[in-house]
Amino acid sequence: MSVQVDMRVSNLRKRFARRDVLRGVTLDFPAGKITVVLGASGCGKSVLLKHLVGLLRPDRGEVWFGSTRIDKLSERELGIVRRQIGFLFQQSALFDSLTVRENIAFPLREHEVHDEALLDAKVKHVLNLVGLDETIDQMPSELSGGQRKRVALARAVVLEPRVVLYDEPTTGLDPIRSEVINQLILKFSQTLGITSIVVTHDLVSAYRIADHMVLLHEGKVILEGTAEEFQSTTNPVAGQFLRGELGADELARIRGNRDDGAKRRP
Ligand SMILES: Nc1ncnc2c1ncn2[C@@H]1O[C@H](COP(=O)(O)OP(=O)(O)OP(=O)(O)O)[C@@H](O)[C@H]1O
Ligand SMILES: [Mg+2]
Numbered sequence: 523m524s525v526q527v528d529m530r531v532s533n534l535r536k537r538f539a540r541r542d543v544l545r546g547v548t549l550d551f552p553a554g555k556i557t558v559v560l561g562a563s564g565c566g567k568s569v570l571l572k573h574l575v576g577l578l579r580p581d582r583g584e585v586w587f588g589s590t591r592i593d594k595l596s597e598r599e600l601g602i603v604r605r606q607i608g609f610l611f612q613q614s615a616l617f618d619s620l621t622v623r624e625n626i627a628f629p630l631r632e633h634e635v636h637d638e639a640l641l642d643a644k645v646k647h648v649l650n651l652v653g654l655d656e657t658i659d660q661m662p663s664e665l666s667g668g669q670r671k672r673v674a675l676a677r678a679v680v681l682e683p684r685v686v687l688y689d690e691p692t693t694g695l696d697p698i699r700s701e702v703i704n705q706l707i708l709k710f711s712q713t714l715g716i717t718s719i720v721v722t723h724d725l726v727s728a729y730r731i732a733d734h735m736v737l738l739h740e741g742k743v744i745l746e747g748t749a750e751e752f753q754s755t756t757n758p759v760a761g762q763f764l765r766g767e768l769g770a771d772e773l774a775r776i777r778g779n780r781d782d783g784a785k786r787r788p
Pocket of ligand 1: 538539541543561562563564565566567568569570612723
């Protein structure tokens with residue numbers, strides 16, 4: 523069982539070109555729990571995750587991994603922290619030219635694990651956790667979309683991280699395959715004590731797995747709480763999102779009666 527660690531961001535701000543993406547985000551991701559971050563496409567969920575692992579640096583604010591402030595660390599110091607954080611990327615991003623075994627072994631080799639017997643044992647262990655023992659010598663192109671996600675999950679936990687960040691783990695999967703992924707996230711959380719941060723716009727999955735839920739809107743946290751609190755929210759913008767409705771501003775943008783810089787048809 524790994525030691526649990528919490529993560530925190532405080533007043534996080536990030537601007538790209540002329541767009542403020544994160545506009546002062548303060549969040550605590552409790553140790554050993556599953557926090558689900560929801561929000562419309564483009565609201566900054568992936569940008570937030572990338573700050574948590576030091577792939578992006580904030581313009582302002584702080585990022586904490588347990589008692590270590592990580593946003594100002596050098597790349598070398600970050601390397602030590604990154605070893606303890608698993609990352610499931612939005613595009614599960616397996617290496618097409620490597621077998622399942624070598625895909626999963628990749629982070630181990632990167633972190634200087636060279637003992638082939640140990641490497642083999644670790645790969646087989648995590649592949650077994652995701653129920654795909656028999657695929658070890660296959661190429662990613664021979665696997666289904668759901669299987670590829672599971673291999674990517676195995677790779678995300680092979681270094682026995684204390685925190686795992688999941689970016690859209692169920693997007694593009696049918697309900698049954700999504701449920702397999704939900705169950706794996708729950709299993710990693712409960713049996714390995716991993717602190718989990720899951721970014722998604724899949725509400726079904728969110729309600730299945732979340733201990734704690736967060737809703738981002740226009741670069742800010744507009745709602746935070748349990749699934750029950752989300753279901754009974756009186757916040758109109760949150761309510762709209764949770765009912766799957768478009769906001770008035772989005773509707774206006776799509777219908778073309780709001781100037782967002784896009785060219786309108788004459
Ligand atoms: N490296 C970057 N450079 C410039 N702009 C970026 C960069 N990364 C993200 N953005 C912009 O930041 C905004 C938020 O992007 P982000 O990928 O975090 O959205 P998201 O909430 O994850 O959306 P989705 O649900 O579609 O994955 C977008 O407008 C995107 O174009
Ligand atoms: Mg994203």
